[in-house]
Amino acid sequence: MCGITGFLRPSGFARADAEHWAQRMSACLVHRGPDDGGAWLDERAGVALAQRRLAIIDLSPAGKQPMSSVSGRYVMVYNGETYNHLEIRAELEAVRAAPTWRGHSDTETLLAAIEHWGLEQALRRVSGMFALALWDRSQHELSLARDRLGEKPLYFGWQGDCLLFGSELKALRAHPQFAAPVDRDALAELLRYGYIAAPASIYRGIGKLMPGSVVSFPANSAAGAIPAPRVYWSILEVAARGLAQPFDGDDAAACAMLDTELRRAVSQQTIADVPLGAFLSGGIDSTAVVALLQAQSTQRVRTFTVGFEESEFDEARHAAVVARHLGTEHAEMRVTAADALRVIPVLPTLYDEPLGDTSAIPTHLIAAFARRHVTVCLSGDGGDEMFGGYDRYGGTQRMWQRLRHVPGVLRTLAAAGCDALARAGSGSRAGWRAERMALYLAARDSDECYAAKTQQWPDAGALVVGAAEAPRRVAPAFTGSDLHARMMLMDGVTYLPDDILAKVDRAAMAVSLETRIPLLDARIVEFAWSLPQRMKVRDGRTKWLLRRLVSRYVPEALMERPKMGFGIPVGAWLRGPLRGWAESLLDAERLRREGFFAPAPVRARWLAHLSGSRDAVDSLWPILMFQAWLADAATQA
Numbered sequence: 001m002c003g004i005t006g007f008l009r010p011s012g013f014a015r016a017d018a019e020h021w022a023q024r025m026s027a028c029l030v031h032r033g034p035d036d037g038g039a040w041l042d043e044r045a046g047v048a049l050a051q052r053r054l055a056i057i058d059l060s061p062a063g064k065q066p067m068s069s070v071s072g073r074y075v076m077v078y079n080g081e082t083y084n085h086l087e088i089r090a091e092l093e094a095v096r097a098a099p100t101w102r103g104h105s106d107t108e109t110l111l112a113a114i115e116h117w118g119l120e121q122a123l124r125r126v127s128g129m130f131a132l133a134l135w136d137r138s139q140h141e142l143s144l145a146r147d148r149l150g151e152k153p154l155y156f157g158w159q160g161d162c163l164l165f166g167s168e169l170k171a172l173r174a175h176p177q178f179a180a181p182v183d184r185d186a187l188a189e190l191l192r193y194g195y196i197a198a199p200a201s202i203y204r205g206i207g208k209l210m211p212g213s214v215v216s217f218p219a220n221s222a223a224g225a226i227p228a229p230r231v232y233w234s235i236l237e238v239a240a241r242g243l244a245q246p247f248d249g250d251d252a253a254a255c256a257m258l259d260t261e262l263r264r265a266v267s268q269q270t271i272a273d274v275p276l277g278a279f280l281s282g283g284i285d286s287t288a289v290v291a292l293l294q295a296q297s298t299q300r301v302r303t304f305t306v307g308f309e310e311s312e313f314d315e316a317r318h319a320a321v322v323a324r325h326l327g328t329e330h331a332e333m334r335v336t337a338a339d340a341l342r343v344i345p346v347l348p349t350l351y352d353e354p355l356g357d358t359s360a361i362p363t364h365l366i367a368a369f370a371r372r373h374v375t376v377c378l379s380g381d382g383g384d385e386m387f388g389g390y391d392r393y394g395g396t397q398r399m400w401q402r403l404r405h406v407p408g409v410l411r412t413l414a415a416a417g418c419d420a421l422a423r424a425g426s427g428s429r430a431g432w433r434a435e436r437m438a439l440y441l442a443a444r445d446s447d448e449c450y451a452a453k454t455q456q457w458p459d460a461g462a463l464v465v466g467a468a469e470a471p472r473r474v475a476p477a478f479t480g481s482d483l484h485a486r487m488m489l490m491d492g493v494t495y496l497p498d499d500i501l502a503k504v505d506r507a508a509m510a511v512s513l514e515t516r517i518p519l520l521d522a523r524i525v526e527f528a529w530s531l532p533q534r535m536k537v538r539d540g541r542t543k544w545l546l547r548r549l550v551s552r553y554v555p556e557a558l559m560e561r562p563k564m565g566f567g568i569p570v571g572a573w574l575r576g577p578l579r580g581w582a583e584s585l586l587d588a589e590r591l592r593r594e595g596f597f598a599p600a601p602v603r604a605r606w607l608a609h610l611s612g613s614r615d616a617v618d619s620l621w622p623i624l625m626f627q628a629w630l631a632d633a634a635t636q637a
Contacts, residue, residue, distance in 0.1 A: 003029025005166035009046040026050035040066035062103025070099035080130025085109035140219035150211030150497030157206035188467035191460040194356035195499040242529030265521035274375035277302030282318030286380030291553035348632035356622025364507040382519035386528040388536035415441035585627035
């Protein structure tokens, strides 16, 4: 696990200057790699690669980056882990394509695979999470690549005559040519959904590489030119194939296959030369991962959970019971409002790009807690997106089933009436309900109904000064297919990589902790998409097959409880210990002076929250995070 960065300047550069800036950029990522660092430059080609290393596999100098292939053709910086690198080594050795190995790092393995098969063919063989930059000294070409689901981040974009790239935006900002303004359309998307989906970023002209893709820049690239990325793996194709060729076994066969595949993924992801543990909330997903981890371990697995004083948010007691049953070495931390107050000032620096997910706070706290004991932690993320776990899926289906039979003209009239009620009761609980109902009634199809379910500021384009309305999110390849599948797919290509995985990556890497996610193993994803709907939701129970698997290891009585999610009582805290902090960021005069938000609706929503007439955390938190990020960026400029 590492942090990578660098730049390409087709006209070349002075070595001393470029080395200074490459080191300055990589210094911004020292939290991602505190163990070592390095840079490689070719001044005539105008390329600089830099890396900060968190040593996980092969702690010796043989794992140092940037790393060159044996022939010297390729030079690479790599952030991530190739879990099956020993199998790839064996395959290369079997066809007499293996070099004389210098060490046992997965980076060296991947370089050898690229040398033999080429970049994209090598990536198709990789089971892992990664972002990389590869310089081809023969073809004079820089390639950037990202893992299948987007577990690892990679930003890139032209600034002046330099193409900049890096694991985090702060590395790009450290380059002297960086001058990108805030992308107001992306800001509107942040307010609407709580996160900014790839390929956009908070900065205009800087993008995120889409998961499962490669983009290549020849050394003579024209400034500003962005070639079309090449897709080596697509969740769209996986989903389409799975629906076209569904799993045809019975329940027992499906459970057995999931057990086998998850065992394999968990086992594969334990490869490390440093201490390893797992997060355990006591929910279905993390319990599945920990159960199979402990089942294959000869020692007690280290597990970690976070608890809250407020009982409605506290999962710690459930986690403790599960840990006792599985026999793990369990540790628990309690989170208070004071803990949140200490974290909030550093959130803009930690998360680098504004993220409107309040669970970023406990995610960082539990990561910091785990890092005191281990360097690698397995996580149960991905289960909801792969196995249909979100309650909003069923809620949207039921809502659309009722609405679809109402003539469009009547729905339009009813939507207008609800909108009028919402305006008249602005700030009240009844007004909020009327506002949501107006969105559902105005939906022209089931996709828009789901969008209404997930939006936080539906009129975000009007709220952000100078922004255009963000296009609605749909799953075009699935037009006319099952609504449940389309909702899962939309989450799989947006919410999963750009909220959930971004949150986990930044929270953990801020404290130099590597996280691994077995439920997002490519073979498990492909298997999950082949499962018929009845194996995902049955008799009103979500994640049916995953629940059945867990019942092999943990009594069902321990798991039958309402889904809680990883929430915290931010709403109450904003009316109490966080009120002064929020009031400063939402001050009307400040909003007018900065010029990003129309002050009136923001203030109205804030006052409604303070009055207790509605809980507006979901819509206020993205604004607060942007405001805090903006202030932080100004101090670093």
